[in-house]
Amino acid sequence: MDPRLTSELTPELKDIVSEIESHARNLGLDFFPTIFEMVDYQQMSEIAAYGGFPTRYPHWRFGMEYERIAKSYEYGLSLIYEMVINNDPCYAYLLRSNSIVDQKTVIAHVYGHCDFFKNNYCFSHTNRKMLDEMANHGSRVRRYIEEVGHDEVESFIDICLSLENLIDQHGPHIRREYKPKDKDNYDESLVSPDKLPVPKLPSLRGYMEGYINPDSYVKEQQAKVILEKEKEKKFPESSIRDVLKFLLDFAPLNSWQRDVLSIVREEAYYFAPQGQTKIMNEGWAVYWHSKILTQLVLKDSEVIDYCDHYAGVVQMSGQRLNPYKLGVEMMRHIEKRWNKGQFGLEYTLCDDPQVRRNWNKNTNKGMEKLFEIRKYHNDITFLDEFLDEDFCEDAQLFTWVQDRRSGQAIIHDRDFKTIKRDLLDSMTNFGQPIIDVVDGNYRNRGELLLRHKHQGKDLKIDWAVETLKNIFKIWNRPVNIATIIESEGKVIHYDGAEPRIEKGINIESY
Helix, strand or coil, X not given: XXXXXXXXXXXXXXXXXXXXXXXXXXXXXXXXXXXXXXXXHHHHHHHHHCCCCCCCCCCHXXXXXXXXXXXXXXXXXXXXXXXXXXXXXXXXXXXXXXCHHHHHHHHHHHHHHHHHHHHCHHHCCCCCCXXXXXXXXXXXXXXXXXXXXXXXXXXXXXXXXHCCCCCCCCHHHCCCCCCCCCCCCCCXXXXXXXXXXXXXXXXXXXXXXXXHCCHHHHHHHHHHHHHHHHHHCCCXXXXXXXXXXXXXXXXXXXXXXXXXXXXXXXXXXXXXXXXXCHHHHHHHHHHHHHHHHHXXXXXXXXXXXXXXXXXXHHCCECCECCHXXXXXXXXXXXXXXXXXXXXXXXXXXXXXXXXXXXXXXXXXXXXXXXXXXHHHCCHHHHHHHHCCHHHHHHHCCCEEEECCCCCCEEEEECCHHHHHHXXXXXXXXXXXCEEEEXXXXXXXXXXEEEEEECCCCCCCHHHHHHHHHHHHHHHCCCEEEEEEECCEEEEEEECCCCCEEEXXXXXXXX
């Protein structure tokens, strides 16, 4: 989308932005400078299709997403009120058709997001100039299309996008370095010569040892032994979670393919923190837009319209988790607990429901706790630490299953432990299987071996095979994945022909 199609805010909206920004900062929010632009719904749909950016590299999936969003709006199924980009400065787009009350809500909501982007640890390693970087990515891909051809570049992007989830989402915060084997360089000083089983020529007389096995010969033999030991080492020496990084380093790609794959990987890492913090991020933004508007900004005549909008934002569906609703209710639950002193060992050990419910020590640490949570937690740690039985009961949470006979969703369980476990399982690695690279020279034939970390759920075989096919197109050698299927260790093998499954595998050996 051409950024020139956007327009500046009206004087009235500029005053509203200035007022809300002042209130937000006075309440303790800290965010990058935020630039608001006004767009119509067609432009908003295009921005949303690009993942919130005004321009991306050319690819058919963006057009498909645009058609889906535009038709959803035309049929009255959904409406996008705002888009905001994690950048410095932050960019936010307002829908021109919004009412003044909606604009106030969106502006306050955006400042909540911007504060979260700047201060939450998950976003600390993201590129704060990603708006420019996305434009650079588009320019590079367009250049490759001119040089190589549209179909070839687009087909390769299809392959890369199908693998974009094979990254190490925690990698930016954890140093996980690995080094490939170097068969031409080794350090003899790392191995004591007297401990090396160096083959020597037999000498019948001790005084002939120096002539029959001179130092130069012994060092040569030591070097051969070290190289043989290097060959026996697994490559890589430890498993690699970032499959895309491994392919970038070792797959036989030409320069433009390597660059395209690096673009897809870089963008995957940029968007990963948003997936890791969806509940917290939306809950934080709803919490603050509600607080700012109801206490400081709204006129009496606007309250009903605001409540109607708010009800639509936080409405729950029996078959779908609403991150806005869960996030903001969790924030308020935590604020109430810490204001009343409902934390610490004494409170945790109290097993009297009535005493726990009436517990109030007036500690007033709720806001301090919320800012601490905003800084250090992601969705998994947030829910793991603060989702308690009291909240589950108050929020009437439950798990559901699809009834085979009627096809309807029915309540399956209201047990707190089951709810919490299923919720955390659905968020671990974005609910996707965890895959590692464990051997880049499997069977000593240059094959790639991946390992699926089995967590009680078998891989979908058809999906796994399609993934192997796409990795095969990059690796150009047979690709395998070790997993557990129906409680038995198996390896799915793909070499360009029909996939096959090898049984009786000890997956723990990988």
